Amino acid sequence: MATDSTELTSLTLAESRDALRSRRISSVELTEAHLRAIERAKGLNAFVATTPERALEMARASDARLAAGAAGPLEGLPVGVKDLYATKGVHTQACSHILDRFTPPYESTVTAHLWRDGAAMLGKLNMDEFAMGSSNETSYYGPVASPWLPPNWSVEQARAALAGDKRGLLTPGGSSGGSAAAVAARLCLAATASDTGGSIRQPAAFTGTAGIKPTYGRCSRYGMVAFASSLDQAGPLARTVRDCAIMLRSMAGADPKDSTCADAPVPDYEAAVGRSVKGLTIGIPREYRLDGMNAEIEALWRRGADWLRAAGARIVDVSLPNTRHALPAYYIVAPAEASSNLARYDGVRYGLREPGADIVELYENTRAKGFGAEVRRRLMIGTYVLSAGYYDAYYVRAQKIRTLIKRDFETVFAAGVDAILTPATPSPAFGIGEKGSADPVEMYLNDVFTVTVNMAGLPGLVASAGLSAEGLPLGLQVIGRPFDEETLFTLGHAIEQSAGGAAWPKAWWE
């Protein structure tokens, strides 16, 4: 018995999983409904490549396994994959011109886990080029429009902008903008994303979805297009905290192909969702209260603490004295590591090649043509801070500051704090074209609450915490001890429930 298409894309990942297991719906109809939704939402530009035949082939195989009682944890669930994950035989370009036509002959470990557990691949998702950005505006494939309507915009206005240059429509955040937009617009049940300075958590906050950047080393980075190797981490974006927990359990795990991937067992993260927060100690770091902070964000932060207190947690003030150095230190460390990682894009073995009279000209012309402006900026800063005469003053100093940042967190956790509650972003989502054109640093300030977590290698989760006065999503972040994602799922779920559950934008883009 056919179920209404809209109904089929309105279930969470957990609800879909249960409906599939009880055979109320089939994976083929669930996948077809999502493929139709993707087609109708082309204007949002969330997907850069779709794989409908593969998705249906995988769905059919899942239906057979479901019927045989041999279902994996993600059996038959259609998901999206951020364009920086190597998917064998499928478009993988990290949304850069320099990786034109690159089709990997291998699969990333994280996506291999998803397919091992039975998920179906809908396609590849838009992102900031090489994961460098906070708004998905640096993508070679153009910006992504958030499915949330800008305040006071009519549907007609929004549709007109969508058909044009999208200016004024909201960004879904970045770099995992496509992932966040697709999940919020109900085009996929969940998406893989990645986070180097906030690229999962900030888009989650901007779109009212849930996202987690696990502890550094929780997931394998094999097959992920590398940006900054000591900061990058894979993670899920999904509609609810429970859905994220289900996804992370499949994504995580040891991998001999990544020597920075921890050989630690993966707990049943879903079991932590719904646990009581009684007895947990939550730290509120005073250095996250910025001068001139957005009043709504500050009020939301206080409200979040009140919710957790009402649920039985103990709220304490804590100090993370080196917080204000994290963002500048990040903008030394990350570009430095990127300049090393992106040296491989030279026009020789894959991707774009521009002609040159000799090998050096080939490199210089290919890279000038292939990289966008933001990537070029960061590579040049990275090259500079690693160059002779500047290495100690910049890179080594930034790595020392990183030790101080990590030490701040260790001190707080050692004093008995289980997790830290902070805002996720300094504001709700802003408009496409609104920031960064005059001063690159303006865009970087979006990451102020999130980069500390990558610098310290800790896990951070963002849960939907309600809507602003103008009707835009707001999120809160919880930061945890290394490998204690379970506590974050417990807290995130409590926040999500206290806020009244996730909210979904009405489809205006079809």
Place this chain on the structure above:
Amino acid sequence: MAVDQAAVRRIAHLARIAVTDAEVPHLQDEINAILAFVEALSAVDVSGVEPMTSVIPMRLPMREDEVTDGEIEPAILANAPLAEDGFFLVPKVIE
């Protein structure tokens, strides 16, 4: 610590990214804006602090020193912009 135009060209060459004369002043401004932003770090007291070398305490895993991969030439050349006889083709490198 601001950079001048000669430094911008030097950095571009180190990064192997071609820049036109017209682009240099704008790039200079962008780089200097970022350097001004990170300048605050020079005042931080880092005496006695070790630079972070490992994000999470971990030992480098070891394995047996044996060949476990390879003989996949067609796969490696599959994405090459220009290849011939099992080699990547490039303009002359050695004089």
